[in-house]
Amino acid sequence: MDIESLAPVVDSILEAAETRGGGGDRLSVSPHSFPDAVEAAAADGRVPVIAEIKPTSPTTTGERTEDSVVLAEQMVEGGATALSVLTEPSHFGGSPEALDRVREAVEVPVLRKDFILREEQLDTVAADMVLLIARFLNDLDRMVDAARERGFQVLVETHTATEVEAAIEAGADIVGVNNRDLTKLEVDLETFEEVAPTVPEDVLLVAESGIGSQRDVERMQAAGADALLVGSAIMDGDVTANTRRLVTTEGHDT
Numbered sequence: 001m002d003i004e005s006l007a008p009v010v011d012s013i014l015e016a017a018e019t020r021g022g023g024g025d026r027l028s029v030s031p032h033s034f035p036d037a038v039e040a041a042a043a044d045g046r047v048p049v050i051a052e053i054k055p056t057s058p059t060t061t062g063e064r065t066e067d068s069v070v071l072a073e074q075m076v077e078g079g080a081t082a083l084s085v086l087t088e089p090s091h092f093g094g095s096p097e098a099l100d101r102v103r104e105a106v107e108v109p110v111l112r113k114d115f116i117l118r119e120e121q122l123d124t125v126a127a128d129m130v131l132l133i134a135r136f137l138n139d140l141d142r143m144v145d146a147a148r149e150r151g152f153q154v155l156v157e158t159h160t161a162t163e164v165e166a167a168i169e170a171g172a173d174i175v176g177v178n179n180r181d182l183t184k185l186e187v188d189l190e191t192f193e194e195v196a197p198t199v200p201e202d203v204l205l206v207a208e209s210g211i212g213s214q215r216d217v218e219r220m221q222a223a224g225a226d227a228l229l230v231g232s233a234i235m236d237g238d239v240t241a242n243t244r245r246l247v248t249t250e251g252h253d254t
């Protein structure tokens with residue numbers, strides 16, 4: 001795990017993640033296909049957006065206290081292709097229970113967003129897709145296999161070309177490039193523009209973090225994004241309207 005020079009709050013997130021156990025029994029999930037959902041969205045003219053239920057975070061103030069299912073339904077109404085649900089409790093206000101209920105309530109694929117460090121933690125809650133962060137997993141290939149053995153689709157999050165290489169070597173076919181630098185917590189869309197060319201064509205490529213405007217959406221798509229993961233810009237205000245604004249860029253310039 002490359003934990004050198006992480007922001008203090010990321011150290012704290014990882015310390016909390018170390019202490020969390022897993023579920024009881026080994027899970028076996030039948031996922032809704034994320035690649036199919038992306039294709040369907042693109043076919044009917046929607047920008048494929050993974051809308052994230054993130055009640056709070058270390059880089060935002062305040063907390064959304066609505067039921068996650070209500071937020072999920074509003075995101076789907078706004079045209080979200082998939083949902084991401086934070087299950088990290090101590091820094092993001094999430095819970096596995098919220099993900100469980102969201103997945104029951106919607107038809108779109110649901111990503112479990114957490115800081116998963118050990119195989120047993122994959123068994124905490126069922127989801128259609130799990131996030132594995134390349135920087136934190138020395139055994140990324142084994143974790144990708146372990147997730148797939150349970151039926152999960154896997155989104156491997158990267159931030160550098162070296163991490164993309166590790167993700168591809170681990171067999172990833174869905175790769176995220178996170179614009180948020182976990183060293184300083186700064187967000188820079190140039191990260192995606194620099195790293196995206198190192199991702200093979202046949203990999204489904206997701207731009208993550210810092211996407212707030214239709215211009216940002218167009219910029220990430222121009223740089224090769226097949227889908228976008230958006231949290232704060234959707235959670236801040238009217239969730240349905242925010243999602244719709246990012247899903248329908250054509251003809252707009254803000």
Ligand SMILES: O=C(O)c1ccccc1NCC(=O)[C@H](O)[C@H](O)COP(=O)(O)O
Nearest residue numbers: 057058059208209210211230231232233
């Ligand atoms: O969002 C944070 O404040 C954060 C802080 C420390 C580590 C990770 C963090 N976020 C995780 C994410 O990857 C984002 O929730 C996700 O990509 C959405 O980002 P955004 O659209 O910028 O909210």
